[in-house]
Amino acid sequence: MDFDLSEELKQYGKKVREFSLKEFSNKVASIYDIQEQYPDELRIKALKEGIIDFSNPWKTMIGIEEMCRVDPGLGISVTVPFFGAEVLMLHGSDHLKEKYLGKVAAGEKIMGLGVTEPGGGSDVAGLKTVARKEGNKYVVNGSKMFITNGTIADFFVMLVRTAHPDDPAKRHRGLSVLVVERNFKGFDSNKLTGKLGVRATNTAELILNNVEVPAENLVGDEGKGFYYIMEFFNISRIFVAAQSIGIAQGVLDRTTDFLKNLEKNGDYVGEERKFKLAEMATRVEASRLLMYKAASFLFNYNPNPTLTSMAKGYASETASFAAETAMEITGQTGLNSEIERFFRDSKIMEIWEGTSEVEKIVISRMILKGDKNE
Amino acid sequence: MNEQAELMRSAAREFAEKYLKDVATKIEREGIGSDIKEKILQQGFLGATLSPDMGGAGLDPLSQRLMLFEFAKVSPSVSAYIFFHNDIVSKVLETRSDKESIRNLLEGKDNYGIYWPGLMEGAKTNSSEKVMERVINSSCNKTIGLFSDGKVYLVEGKNEPVKDFKPLGLRGMGICNFFPEKRVEYGKKEVLEDLLIKSSGDIASIFLGIAEGSLEKTMEYTRVRKTFNEPLKNYEPVAFKMAELESELEIMKYSLFSDEADEVRLLMLKNMSASFSKKATKYALQFHGGYGYLEDFGVEKFYRDSVALSAIIYRPVEDKRFLASKIYGDRSGFL
Numbered sequence: 211m212d213f214d215l216s217e218e219l220k221q222y223g224k225k226v227r228e229f230s231l232k233e234f235s236n237k238v239a240s241i242y243d244i245q246e247q248y249p250d251e252l253r254i255k256a257l258k259e260g261i262i263d264f265s266n267p268w269k270t271m272i273g274i275e276e277m278c279r280v281d282p283g284l285g286i287s288v289t290v291p292f293f294g295a296e297v298l299m300l301h302g303s304d305h306l307k308e309k310y311l312g313k314v315a316a317g318e319k320i321m322g323l324g325v326t327e328p329g330g331g332s333d334v335a336g337l338k339t340v341a342r343k344e345g346n347k348y349v350v351n352g353s354k355m356f357i358t359n360g361t362i363a364d365f366f367v368m369l370v371r372t373a374h375p376d377d378p379a380k381r382h383r384g385l386s387v388l389v390v391e392r393n394f395k396g397f398d399s400n401k402l403t404g405k406l407g408v409r410a411t412n413t414a415e416l417i418l419n420n421v422e423v424p425a426e427n428l429v430g431d432e433g434k435g436f437y438y439i440m441e442f443f444n445i446s447r448i449f450v451a452a453q454s455i456g457i458a459q460g461v462l463d464r465t466t467d468f469l470k471n472l473e474k475n476g477d478y479v480g481e482e483r484k485f486k487l488a489e490m491a492t493r494v495e496a497s498r499l500l501m502y503k504a505a506s507f508l509f510n511y512n513p514n515p516t517l518t519s520m521a522k523g524y525a526s527e528t529a530s531f532a533a534e535t536a537m538e539i540t541g542q543t544g545l546n547s548e549i550e551r552f553f554r555d556s557k558i559m560e561i562w563e564g565t566s567e568v569e570k571i572v573i574s575r576m577i578l579k580g581d582k583n584e
Numbered sequence: 585m586n587e588q589a590e591l592m593r594s595a596a597r598e599f600a601e602k603y604l605k606d607v608a609t610k611i612e613r614e615g616i617g618s619d620i621k622e623k624i625l626q627q628g629f630l631g632a633t634l635s636p637d638m639g640g641a642g643l644d645p646l647s648q649r650l651m652l653f654e655f656a657k658v659s660p661s662v663s664a665y666i667f668f669h670n671d672i673v674s675k676v677l678e679t680r681s682d683k684e685s686i687r688n689l690l691e692g693k694d695n696y697g698i699y700w701p702g703l704m705e706g707a708k709t710n711s712s713e714k715v716m717e718r719v720i721n722s723s724c725n726k727t728i729g730l731f732s733d734g735k736v737y738l739v740e741g742k743n744e745p746v747k748d749f750k751p752l753g754l755r756g757m758g759i760c761n762f763f764p765e766k767r768v769e770y771g772k773k774e775v776l777e778d779l780l781i782k783s784s785g786d787i788a789s790i791f792l793g794i795a796e797g798s799l800e801k802t803m804e805y806t807r808v809r810k811t812f813n814e815p816l817k818n819y820e821p822v823a824f825k826m827a828e829l830e831s832e833l834e835i836m837k838y839s840l841f842s843d844e845a846d847e848v849r850l851l852m853l854k855n856m857s858a859s860f861s862k863k864a865t866k867y868a869l870q871f872h873g874g875y876g877y878l879e880d881f882g883v884e885k886f887y888r889d890s891v892a893l894s895a896i897i898y899r900p901v902e903d904k905r906f907l908a909s910k911i912y913g914d915r916s917g918f919l
């Protein structure tokens with residue numbers, strides 16, 4: 211067993227860290243945070259400098275962690291224009307891939323994923339947005355809530371209902387994925403402001419009023435949308451684990467500096483604070499190992515949803531634990547530093563792409579079903 | 585509970601319901617309005633703990649705890665605003681027998697900022713006599729501040745808004761940069777520490793008020809929000825956690841709102857309520873899902889405020905050390 215990353219990945223991580231340290235200064239990050247503004251120029255810069263590399267999922271994961279370690283809001287903003295791309299990659303027609311994905315990779319377009327609705331996020335199959343087939347198009351009506359890139363994305367990979375099964379227990383059938391462009395008639399979006407954290411990211415409500423979507427924009431097969439989205443979450447949760455570990459490592463770095471400084475100045479540190487630091491560091495390490503294990507299954511085409519949910523669930527709880535503990539250790543110094551921003555950013559990790567409770571539902575269900583997780 | 589305490593509780597509750605509830609989010613965004621400050625003064629909440637010969641109401645400790653609790657449930661910023669003026673400023677002015685300043689305080693001519701970054705072990709103040717950075721209370725014309733010489737001063741001066749920074753918590757109070765013009769020494773750092781120890785029960789009241797405010801909202805929400813065709817309250821992880829949090833809260837409130845609560849018990853309550861309020865408000869946010877993350881829903885502020893308030897008035901090392909020494913009856917938690 212080898213716990214070390216390859217030399218190539220280490221070098222890549224180093225490069226991302228250097229870029230992030232240069233571009234995501236506290237000053238820059240706090241301006242985007244206060245103004246709740248999307249850092250488009252940083253997205254372009256990261257693409258141009260080869261910092262975003264989606265050709266290798268290990269690189270994606272490590273890159274996300276390194277960026278979020280320097281600043282979560284900016285790190286996520288820079289990597290999220292591709293959100294939902296895997297659904298198209300795995301199930302989209304060649305035409306859709308060429309038309310939409312190529313432009314995202316070239317930095318010309320931004321995409322988003324529309325699953326959650328005002329009535330619910332955890333209960334994916336309970337969604338209400340309906341797509342009615344009329345000739346060679348779908349007519350879509352409904353709304354989506356909390357959609358990242360909602361007012362800046364050019365198109366969305368969107369989950370909609372195309373059929374109504376008679377048996378309510380089978381409601382996860384009859385869902386389909388469509389690519390919906392912002393400039394389709396009847397599409398509207400409202401930016402949501404006043405988020406606790408990740409305020410550089412763009413979040414919106416989407417309104418779909420008789421939006422006509424060409425039938426060729428159907429991704430994969432009609433009725434299989436629910437499974438495609440669940441499959442997607444089993445990939446994207448690894449990346450949320452990476453965001454979370456970046457946050458946890460980021461506050462650990464800053465707390466360590468704070469305590470080292472106290473020691474250097476001959477000030478009192480005490481075992482209480484040292485023990486808390488030890489606990490933070492242990493949980494960060496454990497989360498990262500869990501993420502690497504889940505990733506090694508997933509990236510070798512042998513996904514293990516139990517491990518993926520464990521990695522996401524545990525890492526996200528570690529992020530908010532570490533951020534809260536850092537605030538406790540650093541007190542008013544933390545209040546007046548980047549640590550308070552990390553603290554605000556951390557809490558979303560336990561909510562998006564499956565709340566902590568949803569992860570536990572998945573894990574326990576799989577274990578009880580007999581998935582031995584080997 | 586004595587009659588005065590009952591009366592104070594219902595007066596504070598009514599006030600919060602009538603003047604704060606509907607504008608709680610506005611207070612977060614724009615600060616505590618001068619109309620609200622005026623009403624707080626008129627109703628005698630601010631300065632209430634001052635003795636009658638100083639112009640106050642000589643409010644008893646239990647009534648003060650109930651008042652702060654009721655305000656914190658709706659607006660932690662308003663509760664903290666009253667706390668800082670009643671537990672710190674009034675006490676400082678009273679020991680100095682500074683009647684003129686007390687009169688100015690009670691007439692609303694003076695409004696105090698609070699500044700003690702260096703109070704916690706190892707934390708430093710980056711201020712000088714020229715500027716005090718990030719003083720709590722953006723509308724202050726005076727400040728009680730701990731300076732790098734380890735002394736507490738009463739400072740007069742001017743304030744300026746802080747640009748490009750939004751505080752984590754107590755946003756209704758806001759922050760400012762304060763430019764001292766005159767300062768009078770009040771005492772050593774220890775006098776401030778002593779005031780904070782003596783205020784343990786009041787601090788616990790704010791923490792528990794914050795917790796109750798967030799849990800009340802969560803009880804309502806988990807009754808009506810449905811996932812998988814069931815209200816959230818029907819799920820064990822939600823219902824059991826809420827039951828656990830409500831139980832802890834109830835037991836702590838029972839202890840806090842007793843006439844018999846002594847110094848050690850109040851200290852224990854401060855310790856417990858500081859971590860409890862973080863736990864309760866975090867679950868409150870979590871059970872609101874994505875909506876909990878948005879300011880409009882008025883839940884995330886409780887989480888922010890409990891963490892920020894902890895950083896400002898709760899000192900995890902010193903307060904625990906003090907409690908440990910009380911428990912052992914001997915100096916403990918030191919090497």
Ligand SMILES: Cc1cc2nc3c(=O)[nH]c(=O)nc-3n(C[C@H](O)[C@H](O)[C@H](O)COP(=O)(O)OP(=O)(O)OC[C@H]3O[C@@H](n4cnc5c(N)ncnc54)[C@H](O)[C@@H]3O)c2cc1C
Binds near residue numbers: 329564
């Ligand atoms: C900033 C932000 C960005 C987002 N970006 C996107 C995006 O790009 N695309 C997208 O589709 N969505 C996005 N989301 C939505 C996010 O994924 C949902 O908020 C999340 O899935 C939770 O759904 P909900 O908010 O409806 O909460 P609910 O599903 O209503 O859940 C509320 C609470 O109840 C708990 N709960 C629910 N059911 C159960 C149960 N059976 N047992 C126990 N507990 C339960 C949950 O864990 C949670 O604590 C975003 C959200 C935010 C805040």
